[in-house]
Amino acid sequence: MELEVCGITKQYKDKCAVNDVSLKLTPGVWGLLGANGAGKTTLMRIIAGILRPTSGCVRYDGIEIDRLKEEYRDIFGYLPQEFGFYPGFCVQDYLEYIAALKGLTRAETKKRISILLKRVSLSEVRHKKISKLSGGMRRRVGIAQALLNDPEVLVLDEPTSGLDPGERVKFRNLLSEFAHDRIVLISTHIVSDIEYIATCNAVMKEGKIIATGKTEELVRMVEGKVWSADIDGRELAVYEHQLLMVNVYNEGNGDVKVRYLSEKPVIPGSRKEEPRMEDLYLWMFPESARSDI
Amino acid sequence: MRRLLNLELKRVVSARSTWILLLFLILLSAVMAYFPISFENTYQVDEQGNVRELTGKEAIRYQKELENEISGEITEEKVRKAILAFQECYREYGAIFPPDVPTEVYADKILPVYPVLDIAANVLASKDAAIYTMTDADITPEDAPRLYEEYQERMASKGRSEAEQEKIRELNQAVKTPFTYESGFSMASLEYLTLYLLLMLLVFVVITAPIFSAEYQTGADNILRCTKYGRIHLAAAKIVTAMLIFGVTFLIGTGVFLAVTNLAFGADGLKTSVQMLWTTFVIPALNVGQTQAAVTAGGFLSILAMVSCTLFLSARCKNVQDTLKIALFLSILPMILYMISSADWANLIRCVLPAGGIGFTNSFLYEVLGTDFVHIGPAVIWSPYFIIGAAVAEIPLFLWLTVRAYCRREC
Numbered sequence: 060m061e062l063e064v065c066g067i068t069k070q071y072k073d074k075c076a077v078n079d080v081s082l083k084l085t086p087g088v089w090g091l092l093g094a095n096g097a098g099k100t101t102l103m104r105i106i107a108g109i110l111r112p113t114s115g116c117v118r119y120d121g122i123e124i125d126r127l128k129e130e131y132r133d134i135f136g137y138l139p140q141e142f143g144f145y146p147g148f149c150v151q152d153y154l155e156y157i158a159a160l161k162g163l164t165r166a167e168t169k170k171r172i173s174i175l176l177k178r179v180s181l182s183e184v185r186h187k188k189i190s191k192l193s194g195g196m197r198r199r200v201g202i203a204q205a206l207l208n209d210p211e212v213l214v215l216d217e218p219t220s221g222l223d224p225g226e227r228v229k230f231r232n233l234l235s236e237f238a239h240d241r242i243v244l245i246s247t248h249i250v251s252d253i254e255y256i257a258t259c260n261a262v263m264k265e266g267k268i269i270a271t272g273k274t275e276e277l278v279r280m281v282e283g284k285v286w287s288a289d290i291d292g293r294e295l296a297v298y299e300h301q302l303l304m305v306n307v308y309n310e311g312n313g314d315v316k317v318r319y320l321s322e323k324p325v326i327p328g329s330r331k332e333e334p335r336m337e338d339l340y341l342w343m344f345p346e347s348a349r350s351d352i
Numbered sequence: 353m354r355r356l357l358n359l360e361l362k363r364v365v366s367a368r369s370t371w372i373l374l375l376f377l378i379l380l381s382a383v384m385a386y387f388p389i390s391f392e393n394t395y396q397v398d399e400q401g402n403v404r405e406l407t408g409k410e411a412i413r414y415q416k417e418l419e420n421e422i423s424g425e426i427t428e429e430k431v432r433k434a435i436l437a438f439q440e441c442y443r444e445y446g447a448i449f450p451p452d453v454p455t456e457v458y459a460d461k462i463l464p465v466y467p468v469l470d471i472a473a474n475v476l477a478s479k480d481a482a483i484y485t486m487t488d489a490d491i492t493p494e495d496a497p498r499l500y501e502e503y504q505e506r507m508a509s510k511g512r513s514e515a516e517q518e519k520i521r522e523l524n525q526a527v528k529t530p531f532t533y534e535s536g537f538s539m540a541s542l543e544y545l546t547l548y549l550l551l552m553l554l555v556f557v558v559i560t561a562p563i564f565s566a567e568y569q570t571g572a573d574n575i576l577r578c579t580k581y582g583r584i585h586l587a588a589a590k591i592v593t594a595m596l597i598f599g600v601t602f603l604i605g606t607g608v609f610l611a612v613t614n615l616a617f618g619a620d621g622l623k624t625s626v627q628m629l630w631t632t633f634v635i636p637a638l639n640v641g642q643t644q645a646a647v648t649a650g651g652f653l654s655i656l657a658m659v660s661c662t663l664f665l666s667a668r669c670k671n672v673q674d675t676l677k678i679a680l681f682l683s684i685l686p687m688i689l690y691m692i693s694s695a696d697w698a699n700l701i702r703c704v705l706p707a708g709g710i711g712f713t714n715s716f717l718y719e720v721l722g723t724d725f726v727h728i729g730p731a732v733i734w735s736p737y738f739i740i741g742a743a744v745a746e747i748p749l750f751l752w753l754t755v756r757a758y759c760r761r762e763c
Binding site: 104107108109110111128129132133135136137138139141142143144145146147148152155156157159160161162165201204205208 | 570583
């Protein structure tokens with residue numbers, strides 16, 4: 060099983076959202092990392108077949124998805140970043156509707172809905188209107204619908220936005236179990252979502268894939284560039300201006316413990332730290348250090 | 353597909369707004385059917401000579417008794433008697449309508465023969481005269497035998513060109529004379545039927561407009577079109593659902609309207625030649641019942657064409673507001689064109705538009721009763737035929753375009 064993104068470019072009038080991206084996705088969880096506007100969603104929509112690329116193609120097991128059509132959609136699950144529900148539908152109705160669209164039989168539908176609602180902790184609200192659910196619950200309904208047909212290829216765009224920490228852990232566990240012999244592509248800018256479950260990662264910036272590899276391989280790119288130091292709280296403003304801060308921890312006695320990225324130690328007494336995905340993300344997207352993270 | 357259809361149907365009818373609009377339409381049909389019944393009025397003169405005004409069903413019932421003498425075929429003798437009644441009244445009072453004429457005289461002399469007198473006035477009096485303005489010199493009992501001959505001659509002279517006149521002759525050949533009259537039916541009920549169809553069209557534009565575009569607007573289609581049957585099958589299910597809801601509502605709505613109307617006016621009235629109910633110079637060989645059926649069928653096709661067009665717009669537009677604006681504009685465009693121009697080009701556009709058979713003065717009813725023709729190059733087509741032909745061609749075309757637009761759309 061292989062999903063191949065071959066030289067995909069998506070050009071809008073004055074913007075190239077995806078620029079000649081090639082990627083070979085094999086079974087396992089793939090993390091697609093990138094700042095907002097990096098082109099992740101556009102790439103995912105192209106993979107989902109709901110957006111045509113300006114050039115390039117997507118192949119599933121060597122055949123273009125445009126040719127596979129229904130056959131591809133039959134093994135595909137997709138959770139978009141933003142999506143609407145029918146206001147009149149309750150959770151059960153909505154999932155039944157999607158199951159019918161996915162070609163599940165009545166018996167399969169009943170079974171799958173029951174299993175999935177349990178997995179996403181929505182059994183209790185199955186007869187509640189979706190419009191009355193919280194944002195996190197709606198997101199979980201979205202996750203359930205994506206999994207209804209037990210897809211071989213699952214594409215999830217920012218799946219954990221709106222989920223509380225407990226739900227995020229549950230979701231990660233669910234995905235880890237699910238990903239055996241399946242291709243799961245998760246786009247996120249919340250690195251902790253994929254740090255421990257992603258088999259492989261692709262980092263996207265300004266429409267291009269700038270790095271791919273296993274988490275530990277990618278993390279090695281910032282090895283020797285992650286430092287921590289204790290500073291006087293009054294010095295923080297100066298260093299914040301100079302350095303790429305990953306973490307600032309106020310120790311309460313006026314001292315502050317900082318974790319920062321730099322080619323060389325800048326703060327006297329700096330200690331070298333083990334790099335994490337978050338460090339890599341900030342190293343690659345320094346402009347997001349003061350906004351997203 | 354059947355399961356998908358059931359679920360789609362469930363989804364659409366589970367929306368409260370849809371229910372409210374559908375119930376409104378059904379309720380409206382009964383109310384609008386009742387209006388023309390309530391408008392009916394006549395005068396009854398008792399044995400002491402007192403005049404009583406009757407309205408509604410009572411008026412319809414009494415009118416039937418009053419017009420008993422003229423029911424059936426409008427023979428030469430009936431025409432002669434009607435003209436005589438007119439002359440007597442006119443010579444005595446210089447008019448035939450109240451207040452110039454005492455109401456009891458009007459009720460006794462004119463009302464029982466009024467439909468025959470009206471047609472005689474239209475056909476036999478000079479072209480400038482009408483029942484309200486003619487004098488006893490304009491029409492005489494001796495003219496009675498000429499009624500149908502004169503009708504044919506005048507009919508043949510209708511039309512703005514030789515080609516139109518040729519078409520009129522061709523279409524008018526089937527009209528049977530003498531005409532038939534059975535008391536009890538009102539032209540107003542046919543007019544209200546067209547008004548009801550106009551309101552139904554507008555309601556269905558509102559119901560249909562969000563079918564695709566609401567999903568684009570909310571992003572719901574992002575998920576739907578990624579599913580196995582989320583393209584052609586879903587588009588087809590949505591179309592069939594819209595058609596089914598429209599079909600059933602149309603059936604119930606017009607069914608209620610016609611049932612109320614025909615029960616109140618009586619089924620006998622449906623046998624009346626349509627020439628007796630309108631301007632006399634009506635092209636097709638239809639009775640009132642057949643006209644009612646033609647208007648209903650024409651309205652059905654026009655609304656169906658407009659619903660199909662709205663579905664296409666819904667599949668094309670990014671949001672419901674745009675769909676609604678364009679669809680509502682297209683729905684009233686035939687009326688606007690009819691009002692602003694009678695030129696051939698305006699007539700052609702008006703009739704080719706999907707809602708061409710729906711409107712106030714440009715409704716399918718008036719097209720059937722009128723003498724409008726559509727000109728395409730040398731071809732001259734009677735406007736009702738053209739409207740029906742256009743609708744029949746547009747329905748599958750718009751539906752195909754809908755499926756195509758939905759499937760090709762990029763999110």
